[in-house]
Amino acid sequence: MKYGIYVPNCWNYGSLAALTRLARAAEHAGWDGFFIWDHLFVADDIPVVDPQIALASIAAATAPDGLRHIGALVTPLARRRPWKVARETAALQELSQGRLVVGVGLGRPPEYDFATGEPATSAARAAALDDGLELLKLFWEGKPVRWSAPDGDRPASGRTTEVDAPAFLPAPVPRPPVWVAGAIQYDDPDAERAATGPSAGGGGRRSAERTVRQPRRPFRRAAAHDGLFPVRMPWDNAHPLSPQDLSRAIRLTFPTQPPPRDYDIVVTGRSAGPDAPVPPADLDAYEERGATWWLEAMPDLATLEEAQAAIAAGPPPR
Numbered sequence: 001m002k003y004g005i006y007v008p009n010c011w012n013y014g015s016l017a018a019l020t021r022l023a024r025a026a027e028h029a030g031w032d033g034f035f036i037w038d039h040l041f042v043a044d045d046i047p048v049v050d051p052q053i054a055l056a057s058i059a060a061a062t063a064p065d066g067l068r069h070i071g072a073l074v075t076p077l078a079r080r081r082p083w084k085v086a087r088e089t090a091a092l093q094e095l096s097q098g099r100l101v102v103g104v105g106l107g108r109p110p111e112y113d114f115a116t117g118e119p120a121t122s123a124a125r126a127a128a129l130d131d132g133l134e135l136l137k138l139f140w141e142g143k144p145v146r147w148s149a150p151d152g153d154r155p156a157s158g159r160t161t162e163v164d165a166p167a168f169l170p171a172p173v174p175r176p177p178v179w180v181a182g183a184i185q186y187d188d189p190d191a192e193r194a195a196t197g198p199s200a201g202g203g204g205r206r207s208a209e210r211t212v213r214q215p216r217r218p219f220r221r222a223a224a225h226d227g228l229f230p231v232r233m234p235w236d237n238a239h240p241l242s243p244q245d246l247s248r249a250i251r252l253t254f255p256t257q258p259p260p261r262d263y264d265i266v267v268t269g270r271s272a273g274p275d276a277p278v279p280p281a282d283l284d285a286y287e288e289r290g291a292t293w294w295l296e297a298m299p300d301l302a303t304l305e306e307a308q309a310a311i312a313a314g315p316p317p318r
Contacts, residue, residue, distance in 0.1 A: 001287040003315035004033030006073065006268045006295035007307070009054060014047030016057045018304055022311060023058040027066035029314040034058060035103070035295055038072040051075070052088045059096035069101050073229055073266075073295075074181045076107020077136070078128035079118050085132075086139035086168055093172035100172075103229060104133065105181030105218070126217060133178065133225070135163060142171030179227035179266060182218035182252070184245045186232060219252035227264030227292075228253050237300055238277055240269030243285040250290050259290065268295040272310050280316050 005026045007013050013022070013036075023034045036058075038051040051072045058070050077085060093100045106125045119125045131149055138145045145168075149161040222228040230249035232241045241249070246267055250259065259265065267286050271278040271294070283294055296315070298307045 001283070001291055002032040002068070002293050004035055004069065004293060004295045005031050005311055006035050006037075006297045008037045008039075008298070008300060009051050009072075010037070010039055010042045010046055010048040011301055012304055013298070013307070014049050016049055016054055019049060019054045020057045020061045021304070022298075022307055023067065023070070024061055025308050025311045027062045029312050031067065031296075031311070031315050033069035033071075033101075033293070033295070034062070034067050035069075035071050035073050035101070038075045038103075038107075052092065055092055055100070056095055059092060059099070064097045064099055067099065069099050070096055071101030071103055071176075071179075073101075073103035073179065073268075074105035074107070075103060076125075076129075077104045077132040078125040079107055080132070082132040082135040083139060083163070083165065083168070086136055089136075089176055090140065090168065090170060090172040093174075093176055094170065098174055100176045101179055101227075102136075102176045103179045103181065104129065105229075130221065133221075136178075137175075139165075139168040140172055140175050142169055143167050177226035177264065179229045179264060180218065180222035180225050181229045181231060182222055182249060183215060183231055183233040184241060184249055185214050186234065214252075216252055219249065223253045226262075227266055228259075229266045229268075231268070237270065237297055240277060240297070241267055243282070243289050246286060246291060247289045264292045265290050266293040266295060267291045268297045270297050270299070271316065272296060272313060283316055 005022070007019065007022060009019065013019060019036060026034045036051055036054060039048055040050075042048055055070055055072060062070070075085065089100060089102055106122060106129060119128050135145070135147060138147060145163055145165045147163040219228070228249065230241055230246060232239065232245065246265070250265060253259070269278045270276045271280045271283060286294060294316075296310070298310065302310075
């Protein structure tokens with residue numbers, strides 16, 4: 001299992017200088033990767049740094065023999081122009097010398113309340129995400145792109161249903177791996193928090209009963225790409241996905257066969273510090289259930305000094 005750092009691109013982390021400084025600290029401490037959130041807006045008076053510009057700064061400040069992978073988890077591709085993302089990711093792949101990971105998902109509606117003309121429902125965003133992924137891979141091939149929405153009425157972004165474009169050059173080499181987010185859905189965070197105690201598989205928590213419908217489409221989408229990034233929803237940094245729910249996410253993604261050997265399964269949570277919800281000894285439970293990456297999540301409201309100290313401690317012993 002490889003170990004990376006996962007950092008918001010807002011609050012005290014919301015500047016190019018802050019994220020670049022933390023990425024360099026991660027490189028020096030021996031972490032394998034450095035990943036950031038992809039938000040454009042959080043709330044009034046909260047600093048946010050553009051994720052693609054931040055990744056460019058991180059790529060330029062670190063080296064391939066240090067941080068092996070960098071990326072944003074996750075980019076709401078349904079609400080971005082795929083051709084613009086194609087240009088950005090091709091440039092980032094060149095600048096990072098082949099280290100870019102492209103993480104995608106539906107994203108969350110609240111941060112786009114100020115916008116108009118965006119897909120308004122989960123179903124519309126899911127259709128646009130699928131179309132955007134198809135277009136992104138076509139642009140990455142470096143060949144002319146002629147594309148029409150399968151049903152004639154599924155917009156790749158906004159109201160676009162047809163694309164006729166020349167080759168996008170330079171094509172990224174190698175093609176960046178695509179990790180797709182999928183949510184393990186909880187009905188009531190308080191109910192899940194009450195469901196604590198030892199578990200047979202490790203992790204120190206057992207899963208709560210769920211009364212909401214578990215989405216399956218994100219996991220089917222993830223199976224067609226290079227990696228799965230399962231998260232619990234509603235998001236709660238203090239209560240990450242359990243090993244049991246990781247197994248459930250993998251079954252949703254690959255119900256009839258194991259994942260391919262080169263497929264990445266990425267889990268995030270906090271294992272460092274006295275209040276960490278995942279004791280370091282429990283990380284083995286995630287690896288035993290199929291995780292190939294553990295991303296150490298920085299506390300949302302930590303100071304930069306606190307985050308840097310946690311990163312400087314280095315990854316768990318291997």
